[in-house]
Amino acid sequence: MPKEKKLQPPQHQRQQPGREHKMKPKPKAEDQKHRGSGKLQGKVAIVTGGDSGIGRAVAIAFAKEGADVAVVYLEEHKDAQETEQRVEEWGRNCLLIDGDIGDEKFCQTVVKKTMDEFGKIDLLVNNAAEQHPQESIENISAKQLERTFRTNIFSFFFLTKAAIKHLKKGACIINTTSVTAYKGSPHLLDYSSTKGAITAFTRSLSQGLAKRKIRVNGVAPGPIWTPLIPSTFPKEDVETFGSDVPLGRPGQPEEIAPSYVFLASDDSSYMTGQILHPNGGTVVNG
Numbered sequence: 001m002p003k004e005k006k007l008q009p010p011q012h013q014r015q016q017p018g019r020e021h022k023m024k025p026k027p028k029a030e031d032q033k034h035r036g037s038g039k040l041q042g043k044v045a046i047v048t049g050g051d052s053g054i055g056r057a058v059a060i061a062f063a064k065e066g067a068d069v070a071v072v073y074l075e076e077h078k079d080a081q082e083t084e085q086r087v088e089e090w091g092r093n094c095l096l097i098d099g100d101i102g103d104e105k106f107c108q109t110v111v112k113k114t115m116d117e118f119g120k121i122d123l124l125v126n127n128a129a130e131q132h133p134q135e136s137i138e139n140i141s142a143k144q145l146e147r148t149f150r151t152n153i154f155s156f157f158f159l160t161k162a163a164i165k166h167l168k169k170g171a172c173i174i175n176t177t178s179v180t181a182y183k184g185s186p187h188l189l190d191y192s193s194t195k196g197a198i199t200a201f202t203r204s205l206s207q208g209l210a211k212r213k214i215r216v217n218g219v220a221p222g223p224i225w226t227p228l229i230p231s232t233f234p235k236e237d238v239e240t241f242g243s244d245v246p247l248g249r250p251g252q253p254e255e256i257a258p259s260y261v262f263l264a265s266d267d268s269s270y271m272t273g274q275i276l277h278p279n280g281g282t283v284v285n286g
Contacts, residue, residue, distance in 0.1 A: 005240060005243045005248075006239050006240055006243075007239070007240060007241065007242060007243055007249055007250065008024070008025065008225070008238065008239060008241065008250075009024050009239065010235035010236055010238055010239040011023070011024060011230045011235055011238055012230055012231075012233070012234060012235040012238065013227070013230045013231040014231075015231060016130055016132075016228075016231045016232070017049075017051075017052075017073075017074055017075075017076055017130065017227060017228070017231060018052075018226075018227025018228055018229070018230055018231030018232075019052075019076055019078070019079060019227055019231075020051075020052035020053065020056070020076075020079045020082075020226075020227045021078055021079055021082070022227075022230075023225075023227060023230060027052070027053060027057075027224075027225045027226055027227075027252060027253050028225075028252040028253065028254045029056045029057040029060055029086070029253050029254055029257075030057065030060050030061075030086065030254055031061075031254040031255075031257070031258075034061065034064055034258075035064070036064035036065045036066065036090070037065070038065065038066050039065040039066070039261060039264075039265040039266070039267065040062055040065035040066050040067040040122075040123070040261070040264055040265060041065070041066030041067075042066060042067075043062075043066065043067040043068075043122040043123055043264075044067065044068050044069075044070070044114065044118040044119075044120050044121055044122050044123070045059075045062050045067045045068070045069050045070070045121075045122065045123035045124070045125060045264070046069075046070045046072060046110065046111075046114055046121060046123070046124050046125065046159070046163065047059050047062070047069055047070070047071055047072065047125040047127060048072040048073075048101055048125065048126055048127050048128040048155065048159065049072070049073065049127040049128030049129065049176075050069065050070075050071030050072060050073060050080070050083055050125075050127070051071060051073035051076045051079040051080035051083055052073075052076060052079045052083070052226065052227050053224070053226030053227055053228065053253050054127060054176065054221065054224060054226060054253045054256050054257070055071070055073075055083075055125070055127045055128065056079070056082075056083045056086075056253065057252075057253035057254050057256060057257040058125055058127065058256075058257050058260045058261075059071055059083055059086075059087055059094070060083070060086050060087060060090070060257070061257035061258065061260065061261050062092075062123070062260075062261065062264065063086075063087040063088075063090040063091075063092040063094070064090050065261055065265070066092070067092060067122075067123065067264075068092050068093040068094070068095075068118055069087055069092065069093075069094050069095070070094075070095040070097060070110070070113070070114040070117070070118070071083055071084065071087075071094060071095065071096050071097070072097050072098075072099070072101060072110055072128070073096070073097075073098055073128075074098065074099070074100060074101075074128075075098060076227075077098065079227075080096050080098070081096070084096055093117075093118070095113065095114065095117045095118070097109075097110050097113055097114075100151075101128055101151065101155035101158070101159065102147070102150035102151045102154055102155055102158075103158075104154075104158040104161075104162075107155060107158035107159040107161075107162050108158075108162045110159065110162070111159070111162040111163050111166065115166060120166065120168075121163050121166045121167060121171070122167075122168075122170070122171050122172070123171065123172050123173075123174070123264050124159065124160065124163050124167070124171075124172075124173045124174070125173075125174045125175075125176070125260060125264075126155065126156040126159060126160065126173070126174070126175045126176065126198075127175075127176040128151065128155065129151060129152045129176065129178075129191070129194070129195075129228070130147070130148060130151045130152065130191075130228070131148070131188055131191035131228065131232050132144050132148065132190070132191070132232070133187040133188055133232060133233065134187065134189065134190075135187065137189055140189065140190055144190065145190050148190045148191055148194055149190070149193075149194055149197075152191065152194035152195070152197075152198070153194045153197045153198055153201065156175060156198060156201055157201075160173060160205070167212075167214050168214075169212065169213040169214070170213060170214075171214045171215075172214070172215050172216075172217070172263060172264050173205065173209075173214065173215070173216045173217075174216075174217055174218065174219065174260055174263050174264060175198050175201065175202045175216070175217075175218040175219075176198070176218065176219055176220075176221070177195045177196075177198040177199045177202065177218045177219070177220045177275060178191075178192065178195040178198075178220055178221060179220055179221065179222040179223075179277070179279045179282055179284060180192035180195050181195035181196040181198065181199050181220060182199075182220065182284035182285075183282065183284055195220075198218065199218060199220070199275060202216055202217065202218040202273065202275065203273045206272040206273030207273065209272075210272060215263075215268070215269075215271065215272040216272055216273065217263045217268065217271055217272060217273065217274050217275070217276070218274070218275040218276070219256065219259045219260060219263070219275065219276050219278065220275050220276065220277050220278075220279065220284075221251065221256050221278055221279060222242075222245055222251060222277075222278065222279025222280040222282055223241060223242040223244075223245060223250045223251065223279075223280060224250060224251045224252070224253060224256060225241070225242070225250045225251070225252055225253070226253060229241055229250075242280065245279065245280030245281055245282055246280060246281030246282065247280040247281045248280075249280070250280075251278060251279075251280055255278060256278050259276045259278055262276075263276065
């Protein structure tokens with residue numbers, strides 16, 4: 001295993017979700033070499049956790065490819081407004097919707113607002129998540145367990161259930177799981193359990209929707225430099241975050257977004273029930 005080394009300044013944010021505008025350095029959300037080629041022209045996407053991190057990078061990449069985007073987030077208004085600005089710079093429309101995706105009624109509201117604004121839904125990206133490290137299973141309270149599952153996997157059920165009647169042939173659902181679903185994480189037991197559930201959810205849902213020609217796939221990122229990191233871990237762990245993978249560094253959100261573009265476009269037309277693994281070289285055989 002590679003030796004841990006200092007890769008970014010030590011930092012910690014006391015509040016979850018974290019704020020991207022407070023991070024040093026800020027995550028790279030946009031690949032300047034990506035100019036777009038109309039792969040998602042005229043499509044409408046819902047992206048949860050789209051205010052920052054991977055979600056922001058996905059929203060921008062989708063906009064570059066011609067999609068309008070509904071960005072769903074909890075309460076990080078400043079970050080969400082920056083995502084909106086960057087989507088609109090590419091000539092696409094961005095709808096900001098704030099609220100708790102762990103609430104089924106809110107997920108129904110997300111779908112209604114998106115339909116009212118755009119008239120259709122072509123792409124659903126279930127991406128938002130939270131995590132709370134604990135040294136032992138004995139330290140995971142019932143409250144934490146339910147909260148983590150409600151945000152990380154219940155929301156996938158709620159939002160997909162609300163959106164499904166609007167999805168037509170050719171629509172795509174993309175779920176964000178994690179490398180921890182495959183290799184485990186002793187300090188993120190409840191989080192990694194939800195990510196394993198997401199992988200199973202993706203595979204099972206793909207089988208149920210195949211006859212309707214709706215594809216369901218997932219992405220399992222490794223260590224990515226997002227606001228979740230400084231808002232989760234102590235500053236000394238943040239300093240070396242990502243140094244333990246074969247490539248020796250954390251990934252940037254802009255490096256993960258192409259996986260979502262691929263799965264959302266016709267480039268992946270013969271793929272469903274699959275998981276992509278942009279994780280810095282960790283071999284997971286999954």
